[in-house]
Amino acid sequence: MSEDCLYLSVWVPETQETRLSVMVWLTVGRGQEDKGGEELSAEGNLVVVKVESRRGALGFLATQEKSVPGNAGMLDQIMALRWIQTNIDLFKGNPEKVTLLGYGKGADLSSLHLVSPLSCSLYRNLILQSGSTFTHLISRHQVYREYIHSPRLKIPGVYREYYYKHQADERARSLASLLNCATLDDKTMLSCLRSVDAQVLTNQEFSAVNLTLHADPFPPIIDGLFAVENPGSLVEENLFKKSNLLIGTNSNEVLKGLMEFLPELNGDSVKLELSSLQLDSALNRIFPRYPESVLSLIKFQYGLFEENSFARIQNDPRRFWGLQAAVADKEVVCGVNKLAKTVSNDGNKVFRYFFDNDASDLESGKEMNLLFGEPLVSLGRRNSDTEINLSKKMIKFWTNFAKFDDPNGDMGSGEERVWPEFSAPNWSYVNVNTENLEVGEDLRGRVCVFWEQILPGFLPRTESELKERSGRNSDSSCRAVKSKANLYFPGYRPVNRL
Incomplete structure (x- = not known):
């Protein structure tokens, strides 16, 4: 490669x-x-x-x-x-x-x-x-933001906004660290990354x-x-x-990605079902920035909010497919509709x-x-x-x-x-x-x-x-x-x- x-x-x-x-x-x-x-x-x-x-x-x-x-x-x-x-x-x-x-x-x-x-x-x-x-x-x-004084405009000063590639730079340095190329100097880091086999480099992307x-x-x-x-x-x-x-x-x-993302399924594409605890765990990992109250709101919207304690411990395919519908709507369908x-x-x-x-x-x-x-x-x-x-x-x-x-x-x-x-x-x-x-x-x-x-x-x-x-x-x-x-x-x- x-x-x-x-x-x-x-x-x-x-x-x-x-x-x-x-x-x-x-x-x-x-x-x-x-x-x-x-x-x-x-x-x-x-x-x-x-x-x-x-x-x-x-x-x-x-x-x-x-x-x-x-x-x-x-x-x-x-x-x-x-x-x-x-x-x-x-x-x-x-x-x-x-x-x-x-x-x-x-x-x-x-x-x-x-x-x-x-x-x-x-x-x-x-x-x-x-x-x-x-x-x-x-x-x-x-x-x-950088504060800039501008006497010609006769105002005390203005702020100029700059967009720093912060997240992208962090990802580059994280990859470099995995490949033993981490340095403070970008030129040296890039020179090291260029020497790494392309297949080895791409294998480390998700890590x-x-x-x-x-x-x-x-x-x-x-x-x-x-x-x-x-x-x-x-x-x-x-x-x-x-x-x-x-x-x-x-x-x-998102079905294929969801099946790979959920260890609860153990790679089983036949039994696509989750318990209530497994559903809660999946929601917390898929939507890590949402508070518990918002996750409950999502469950209510998709018919996944349950009060029966016995039903909560039973595996149910409706939980998996409700989760798939929620993620699909948020990540794909609603964006397509909006565009x-x-x-x-x-x-x-x-x-x-x-x-x-x-x-x-x-x-x-x-x-x-x-x-x-x-x-x-x-x-x-x-x-x-x-x-x-x-x-x-x-x-x-x-x-x-x-x-x-x-x-x-x-x-x-x-x-x-x-x-x-x-x-x-x-x-x-x-x-x-x-x-x-x-x-x-x-x-x-x-x-x-x-x-x-x-x-x-x-x-x-x-x-x-x-x-x-x-x-x-x-x-x-x-x-x-x-x-x-x-x-x-x-x-x-x-x-x-x-």
Whole structure:
């Protein structure tokens, strides 16, 4: 293993057409590299590009040393997108019709391109599956203030805020300590880390940080270049690229991670059940900053608050699935809903989906297997007609979105839309793995009100890590993202260093 981790794979359908739409899959590992895009490209008649870039410590380790400022993994993606803009026409692709695709953590990272001035002009639309900008993706920053006297302004003085990469620096030093590279001097520390085998370095990533569920040891940071401020704050202020969005979640969100996180299960995927004491222990580890009263409020919201003392000692699968629903809503679903509603309210086309896994199917990301046409490749096994038809249906909807900005395709004014837009007041979404695209309204909307508006009122008040600033202008164009970036991060200048 080495740090040479930026690879692009391109699949082109057999066609005489040119200027085809392009779907760019931004992967983050976790087995995603095993999938190929040949079936999606052939069935959907578009160019598919898979981008494999640096991740973990290799992609996001950050220090105060200028040679390792962080976000190398995101700059890898920028380099790949620039290459696509310059060269995809040689593969029958249209650089003006590039759609980004991400799943899970890959969707979290892909969503950052919405608010980055570097990538604003490098794509057209976004497909985010089980991810959004509203995650714990960005490292927290401490705010330091410097008092500056300014006689010219005829005021006693002002405070200038600086954002120090405090948490990221701590993580880098923790990793260095595990690898016997800890020194006070960043240059010496980095020189030592560069001498460590890449596989050994990545094996120590999760030991360097005490993590809760659904967190990465080395996430992106606010660097003033790729990320100019907290992504969620920028989205809330409508400072993001005007982009159409296909976005959704599945019924097994965080399931795999939760099963690995709970030692109470002993790795048993058959008996997914917890006692009341085990549930309390899990809640305390998953939400370590919440007081007991707030944890009780969560249990009440999800039907897990019990008064019967006999029932408390019995193992019950309802406790596990209630816990899974709570974590999934907080960490994934409500962030997806918030991003989708914000983008829609800004006047963009948004299409929301839900993928309901079979009750006996504990697989996460099955929709990705269907999207990439795995049921269409037999490889000696018999796939059901249901899975084959569902795979073809998903490929059609996803590629229609890439081609026409709409999963319904290029429809005439009189044609019926089977997939409605996700817009106020109904917030319609579709369940994609039902035969006739079952339509629902405001998926988990009331539960998200609990997480976003009710629960915060019961938490101890703390000073915001990134203070709100005045004088912001709501503007969602690429030009505004670039020209206004210096308002959001003092000293920001666009730097074309790739």
